[in-house]
Amino acid sequence: MLGGSTGEAQKQPTAPIPAQTIRFTVPVVETPGIFVIARWVWALVRLLVLLPVRAPVTVALVVSSALILDSGGWVPLAASWTIAVAVLVLWWWRWPHTFCTRVALPALAKWRWLTNYRRHWQPVLVVAGLAESYQERRYLPRIRRVTCTEWADRVRVKIVPGTTPEDFQTRVDALAHGFAAPSCRVHVNGARDVTLEFPRRDTLAEPLDALPVHSPVDLRGVAMGRTEEGDTWRLRLHGTHVLTVGVTGAGKGSVIWSAIRALTPAIGDGSVQVWAIDPKRMELSYGRPLFAHYADSGESAVDLLEQAVARMQERAARYAGKQRTHTPSPTDPFVVVVVDEVAFLTAYHPDRDVRRRAENAIATLTSQGRSVGVCVLAALQDPRKEVMNLRNLFPDKIALRLDEASQVDMVLGEGARERGANAHLIDPYLPGVGFVKLEGSPVPVRVRAAFVTDEDIAAMAAQGLSSGREVER
Numbered sequence: 001m002l003g004g005s006t007g008e009a010q011k012q013p014t015a016p017i018p019a020q021t022i023r024f025t026v027p028v029v030e031t032p033g034i035f036v037i038a039r040w041v042w043a044l045v046r047l048l049v050l051l052p053v054r055a056p057v058t059v060a061l062v063v064s065s066a067l068i069l070d071s072g073g074w075v076p077l078a079a080s081w082t083i084a085v086a087v088l089v090l091w092w093w094r095w096p097h098t099f100c101t102r103v104a105l106p107a108l109a110k111w112r113w114l115t116n117y118r119r120h121w122q123p124v125l126v127v128a129g130l131a132e133s134y135q136e137r138r139y140l141p142r143i144r145r146v147t148c149t150e151w152a153d154r155v156r157v158k159i160v161p162g163t164t165p166e167d168f169q170t171r172v173d174a175l176a177h178g179f180a181a182p183s184c185r186v187h188v189n190g191a192r193d194v195t196l197e198f199p200r201r202d203t204l205a206e207p208l209d210a211l212p213v214h215s216p217v218d219l220r221g222v223a224m225g226r227t228e229e230g231d232t233w234r235l236r237l238h239g240t241h242v243l244t245v246g247v248t249g250a251g252k253g254s255v256i257w258s259a260i261r262a263l264t265p266a267i268g269d270g271s272v273q274v275w276a277i278d279p280k281r282m283e284l285s286y287g288r289p290l291f292a293h294y295a296d297s298g299e300s301a302v303d304l305l306e307q308a309v310a311r312m313q314e315r316a317a318r319y320a321g322k323q324r325t326h327t328p329s330p331t332d333p334f335v336v337v338v339v340d341e342v343a344f345l346t347a348y349h350p351d352r353d354v355r356r357r358a359e360n361a362i363a364t365l366t367s368q369g370r371s372v373g374v375c376v377l378a379a380l381q382d383p384r385k386e387v388m389n390l391r392n393l394f395p396d397k398i399a400l401r402l403d404e405a406s407q408v409d410m411v412l413g414e415g416a417r418e419r420g421a422n423a424h425l426i427d428p429y430l431p432g433v434g435f436v437k438l439e440g441s442p443v444p445v446r447v448r449a450a451f452v453t454d455e456d457i458a459a460m461a462a463q464g465l466s467s468g469r470e471v472e473r
């Protein structure tokens with residue numbers, strides 16, 4: 001018989017775990033004072049040797065001032081400084097651009113590095129959770145370089161191995177607040193190499209007048225307004241569909257009108273047609289002469305959409321087996337179907353049949369219209385699925401001011417808010433400001449649409465008609 005019962009062999013759940021007999025640990029050896037002092041001396045020598053390389057201008061100024069003071073006294077020193085300042089003022093006055101890029105911005109970058117980024121780097125990154133610990137050592141992302149543009153600071157960072165740029169992208173709010181900036185955006189340069197961009201001022205605070213119209217029209221990027229970096233914001237229309245979302249007063253009208261304005265020369269020569277649906281009768285009615293078709297009631301809007309579907313299908317049948325892309329021409333114009341407040345047709349219209357037909361037509365146009373030269377440019381106030389379940393059929397989306405943080409990802413796609421697209425925080429006094437994703441980059445860009453006034457629209461309508469275009473009704 002085996003010794004002991006099964007019950008005896010079982011461990012009591014409360015029984016203490018026996019201590020290990022031998023534990024291996026790293027011995028702690030006290031560092032002798034001489035080593036500590038030697039390290040400080042080495043750091044000081046290294047600093048003095050590297051200083052002329054790291055700050056050549058400052059070192060040259062200090063050394064030359066000291067030499068002048070030593071050889072001639074205070075008067076020659078004051079005279080030299082006066083001449084140097086006069087030369088700088090002359091430079092700034094005669095060549096402000098080169099003064100800015102060669103003197104002012106590099107000096108500002110040094111100042112910002114010293115007083116903001118270098119000073120707060122460790123605490124901000126540790127508290128934001130971007131410093132890593134391994135075997136009791138802390139690893140901190142390293143600042144490679146700080147540069148300044150006219151409106152932002154750019155901090156180039158070498159990230160800790162094992163972390164990813166996404167770790168920074170998900171902490172942009174913490175970084176922005178930590179370095180006292182209104183926002184922060186992360187650009188990936190390469191492996192372990194990112195740039196953090198901190199705006200110093202809002203370049204989009206001032207409204208933008210309607211942009212000049214250029215002919216011929218480039219449908220791959222019509223000029224809509226300005227990006228935060230000061231470039232022209234261009235929106236592709238041919239081969240895509242665009243959904244603009246924003247609360248009432250967010251400036252959806254300025255997005256629609258900026259696009260139509262850029263198309264005016266092509267509307268004039270007949271290679272582009274705009275078909276407009278205007279349920280509010282306020283937004284688009286002013287530019288009626290520009291539109292090939294116009295509808296302002298539920299039934300007429302659905303008729304217009306179904307007509308666009310028929311045109312699209314006729315074209316697709318004609319192209320089948322012969323051509324795979326559409327080239328705009330007066331015989332086969334590029335059709336832009338503009339739908340203001342699309343939810344009126346898809347969710348709010350009392351007639352169920354109108355809602356169903358409108359949804360079917362929009363779904364058909366957005367899923368099949370791209371390659372045959374039909375684009376839907378729609379505006380919407382509420383992006384929730386119950387209101388607009390077709391939003392994913394629009395490849396390009398623009399998020400103007402939104403009501404809730406959760407709506408940002410609904411419009412711009414998952415992770416957009418974490419990457420800094422705070423569309424819910426846009427100032428109500430900045431209509432036309434929003435976020436877009438430009439082609440080839442997951443990072444949302446802040447933009448402002450130009451404001452097209454009623455007078456501009458009247459002039460555009462006159463131009464469209466004076467080109468001899470016949471308006472279909």
Ligand SMILES: Nc1ncnc2c1ncn2[C@@H]1O[C@H](COP(=O)(O)OP(=O)(O)OP(=O)(O)O)[C@@H](O)[C@H]1O
Nearest residue numbers: 207247248249250251252253254431432449450451
């Ligand atoms: N890009 C812009 N720049 C400056 N001001 C603008 C801009 N866009 C709109 N505004 C101002 O904001 C007001 C509201 O704009 P708009 O009517 O385009 O908003 P909306 O989003 O279409 O609102 P709704 O859905 O209620 O029609 C305009 O009357 C205009 O004064």
